[in-house]
Amino acid sequence: MKLLPVLALLGLATLPLAGCVSLGTVVTQAETVYQQVKNYYTDAPKAVYALKGGFIIVQSAVAKFKATECPAIDSQPWCASVIPQVRVYNKAAEDAIATAKAFVLANPKADASTFYQAAVTATEAYAQFATTIGVQTP
Amino acid sequence: MNAAAIAAFLQAAAAILAATVTVVQDAVAISNLVKTVIDQGEPTDADWTALQTYQDANDAIINAPMDGETLPPAA
Numbered sequence: 001m002k003l004l005p006v007l008a009l010l011g012l013a014t015l016p017l018a019g020c021v022s023l024g025t026v027v028t029q030a031e032t033v034y035q036q037v038k039n040y041y042t043d044a045p046k047a048v049y050a051l052k053g054g055f056i057i058v059q060s061a062v063a064k065f066k067a068t069e070c071p072a073i074d075s076q077p078w079c080a081s082v083i084p085q086v087r088v089y090n091k092a093a094e095d096a097i098a099t100a101k102a103f104v105l106a107n108p109k110a111d112a113s114t115f116y117q118a119a120v121t122a123t124e125a126y127a128q129f130a131t132t133i134g135v136q137t138p
Numbered sequence: 139m140n141a142a143a144i145a146a147f148l149q150a151a152a153a154i155l156a157a158t159v160t161v162v163q164d165a166v167a168i169s170n171l172v173k174t175v176i177d178q179g180e181p182t183d184a185d186w187t188a189l190q191t192y193q194d195a196n197d198a199i200i201n202a203p204m205d206g207e208t209l210p211p212a213a
Contacts, residue, residue, distance in 0.1 A: 049181040049189070053172035056192045060164040063199040072205035079204060090200050094193070101186070108180075 044104040044112040048119065052097050055123045059093075062086055062130050082133050089126040096122035168192060 066086065070079035100115040175185045203209050
């Protein structure tokens, strides 16, 4: 397992965020952090833990996006359609990660790749959607 | 662009910038938490709970109804 590189990346990848001015950029950066985490961790419980951390970074950006852009259903013309979709992606990723977590905790020595990949796929879809809606911010 | 439009734009930009700063703080905190846990070994129940706290806070925002929104009944 390549721990040191990913630990360095986790720290470095967040630093450029300080200069960002749009949530779309933040979501993109968060997705980059998540990709780096995904590519490095191979130990099952640690991998799922890191995946959940990457997911929550994306989720934090989405939560702030919703609070800022869509406090009311008519705050933006697209809030009524986009926010319900956000919730669907959010729940799907959470459920997939919860399933992967339950498996690796119950079966720490077993192959968790199927569950892990399902969690990765759901999180990637969420991050991709978040990036797409993020570009709508000024 | 008139003065009112400029003021509205600046207000919107300031709100987004403020939200961005918060997101950065969250990202750094979460990254540090993950780094610390991985350094120590396998995640413990307390480690999972610490991470879950962030998720629960985000869920409260994302799943809260927008003003004027009626959520469908839970399945």
